[in-house]
Amino acid sequence: MISAANPLVLVGAGNMGGAMLTGWLESGIDPAAIVVIDPKTTDAMSLRLASAKVRLESAAPDGLVAGILMLAVKPQIMDQVVAGVGGLVGPQTVTLSVAAGKTISYFEERLGGAVVRTIPNTPAMIGRGITGAVANAAVSAEAKAEIDKLLSVCGPVEWVEDEALIDAITAVSGSGPAYVFYLVECMAEAGRKCGLPADLAMRLARATVTGAGELMHQSPDGAATLRQNVTSPNGTTAAALAVLMADDGIQPLFDAALKAAADRSRELAG
Known part of the structure; x- marks a missing residue:
């Protein structure tokens, strides 16, 4: 499916796009x-592309039609980006988005055709991410398999049939790395309050979580096992878990936090 005549066009070579590339x-x-x-690639990325002999353009060139058009830009600038790439979309093009909150219908209305909406997460940058994905009815089985292969270079892909589930996936895995990083901060701070030097507490917390x-x-x-x-039984870990697993412990906090993230994802979608 992907070839020089039917290229994979990546719009945006930042953290996520660069990891995929x-x-x-x-x-x-x-x-x-x-x-x-990408009009604003870093010097390092420009050198990487030149070394690999990957074609780099600052804007969508005339006469180019994408086999797969991957939009790896922030949702805040998606309107501007989509307005400039319409000429890249042909009858066989599949539009692939990694932008939170931008629905399949958003791309259908502006670009038409086959659309895949995905939510990866930042561990994709080290090949340890996970991506949630949903396709519209215009995406063929062949195209879906090709896109699964492309996304899998950064970790497993979980396909869903109901686009509404993407908001919950965003809350769990899309935003999830930040929760883990904050957990490390909280553990380190609690260790400091128990008397550890701050830098030692952070090293211990970071190594423990990773x-x-x-x-x-x-x-x-x-995970439960x-x-x-x-x-x-009756040990130090049990004492801590009695607090964390209490009725007012960590579960209700996560319930509220993930609901807030999912609600915000729906708000971004309009």
Whole structure:
């Protein structure tokens, strides 16, 4: 599906677009089949593209029709971007968005045709992300498989049939890395209040969270089992979990936080 004559056009080579691009090149996609459109690439990205012999344009060139048009820009500038890329869309083009809050109907109304809406997350930058995705009826099985392959370079892809679920996916995994980073901040601060030097508390909290995440990544056991494995009866972990798992503990806070994120995702969609 992707070729020099039917290229993968990436609009926006920032953090997410750049991560995807790196994954594509490392997976063996022909650089001649990729076109990047970005008026403000960093010097490092410009050198990366030149070294890989990937075509870079500051604006949508005349006469170019995309096989897949990936829009990796912030939702706040999507109106401006979409207005400038309409000429890239042909009868066979699939529009692929990674922008939070921009619905399939938004792109159908402005660009028409086949549309895939996705929500990746920032660990995609190290190949450890996860992406939620939904396609409209115009996306063929072949195109969906091709896009799944493209997205998978940064981690697993979870497809859903109901676009309304994208708001909940945004709340759980799209925004989720920030919750984990804040958890590290909270653990470190609590450690400081227990008497640890602040820098030591941060090193301990950071290594604990990243190590626990890697253990969960490699283990076949579920999160609850892993938690139970750490928890000795009447021990220190049990004492802490009695607070965290109380009726007014962490679960109701997460319920409220994720509802707020999902609600905001729906608001952004209009």
